[in-house]
Amino acid sequence: MKNYKYVAIDLQKKQFTGIFSAEDEKDLAVQLSRQNLFLVSCKAYSNRTPSAFFTTGTGKVNINELTIFCRQFAIMVNAGIPMVECIATLKEQPFSAFFKNLLQVIYEDVRSGVMFSESLKKHDKVFPAFFRSMVFVGETSGKLELVFNSLADYYDKDIAMRKKVKGALSYPIMLVAMTIAIVVFMLAFIIPIFKDTLKSMNVTPQGFTKVVYDTSDFLTANWLYILAGLIVVGIVFFVILKTKDGKRLFDKILINTPIFGKIITSMFCSRFARAFTLLLSSGLDMASSLDAVSVIVENLDMKKRFDLATDEIKHGAKLADSFEKHKMFPQLMLRMLSIGERTNELENVLKRSCDFFDEQTDTTVTSATSKIQPIILCIMGLVIGGLFLAVYSPIISIMQGIG
Numbered sequence: 001m002k003n004y005k006y007v008a009i010d011l012q013k014k015q016f017t018g019i020f021s022a023e024d025e026k027d028l029a030v031q032l033s034r035q036n037l038f039l040v041s042c043k044a045y046s047n048r049t050p051s052a053f054f055t056t057g058t059g060k061v062n063i064n065e066l067t068i069f070c071r072q073f074a075i076m077v078n079a080g081i082p083m084v085e086c087i088a089t090l091k092e093q094p095f096s097a098f099f100k101n102l103l104q105v106i107y108e109d110v111r112s113g114v115m116f117s118e119s120l121k122k123h124d125k126v127f128p129a130f131f132r133s134m135v136f137v138g139e140t141s142g143k144l145e146l147v148f149n150s151l152a153d154y155y156d157k158d159i160a161m162r163k164k165v166k167g168a169l170s171y172p173i174m175l176v177a178m179t180i181a182i183v184v185f186m187l188a189f190i191i192p193i194f195k196d197t198l199k200s201m202n203v204t205p206q207g208f209t210k211v212v213y214d215t216s217d218f219l220t221a222n223w224l225y226i227l228a229g230l231i232v233v234g235i236v237f238f239v240i241l242k243t244k245d246g247k248r249l250f251d252k253i254l255i256n257t258p259i260f261g262k263i264i265t266s267m268f269c270s271r272f273a274r275a276f277t278l279l280l281s282s283g284l285d286m287a288s289s290l291d292a293v294s295v296i297v298e299n300l301d302m303k304k305r306f307d308l309a310t311d312e313i314k315h316g317a318k319l320a321d322s323f324e325k326h327k328m329f330p331q332l333m334l335r336m337l338s339i340g341e342r343t344n345e346l347e348n349v350l351k352r353s354c355d356f357f358d359e360q361t362d363t364t365v366t367s368a369t370s371k372i373q374p375i376i377l378c379i380m381g382l383v384i385g386g387l388f389l390a391v392y393s394p395i396i397s398i399m400q401g402i403g
Helices: 023-031 065-078 082-088 097-111 118-119 129-141 144-198 207-244 243-254 260-282 286-296 300-314 319-325 331-343 344-400
Strands: 002-010 013-020 040-045
Touching: 002 023, 013 023, 013 097, 023 040, 040 082, 040 144, 065 082, 097 129, 118 129, 118 144, 118 331, 118 344, 129 144, 129 260, 129 286, 144 207, 144 344, 207 243, 207 344, 260 319, 260 331, 260 344, 286 300, 300 319, 319 331, 331 344
Parallel strands: none
Antiparallel strands: 002 013, 002 040
């Protein structure tokens, strides 16, 4: 049996569309005729995730589009519009081609009686796990409007926080890239010219100048092999990162670095407070909320410790004690969790602390970059200054000799 998406008319020439299972097109026409419908056109239908190959998409829903979708969906649900009509309207909005195709598939599923959350589950590689979990919570609790509004707020805050982090780190990264580019340019093009000039003057380079000139010779003679080696190393590193063990090892190194570790921990505190509050306010118990919120833990080393702490909490351990044991949060967050747990006001305590942790993340990033930039500038000055010294010191010696 195949699924067909059909267009049919009745005796009054009223048009109907839908999805029907049949052996072939002839069988589909027979099946529809039994319902007093006459087949006009049909095509094979699949509820698989549409391919992003012929679109400008990446195969995943853009978070900005998802935020807009959540906000508009919440408005329409609040207005009393049925879910099928909401999706029908949203799939006509100016989203990317990939997202519109995906919404068409979801629309057909929901229209045929499939739950919205079940339809999303079929596209688990496209939609974020946290989004799918929250939609399921909204459907089962009857608070779909609240959940979608909260999701839109959550993604708005998350996008803003990520932009701040990327913006703060972009300048140090640019400085590093600029330093590497200047060094390579000098070794490959500038230094060989000075070397030929000194050679024509019968001057033999000594000391640090000789080391720099030999490095330049090696680079210009073997640049193709060096480039190939860098590409191979890059591919190997990429493949290792694709494995679970390799990604966990990299994440463990990253979380234990003084600067990046603090940024990752601060970001996680902010995201955890907002997501955990959202789940608790939607009616989930603590254990289910912890299971659902675990999908936002992107660092695999942290996720391993988070899962261990969650397992202990499910067996009766205190929330703050278990997280402290596995070194998940700074002391301030642990105190917040402890106070909320003791007073049975965990949701309210975390809700009030969300903005504080957002500001703390911003402060941590600003502080980290303010420390990184002077270090990079000093290294940049030493490296480039050293190269210029190596280049000009023989010339200065010659001029002093002439004097």
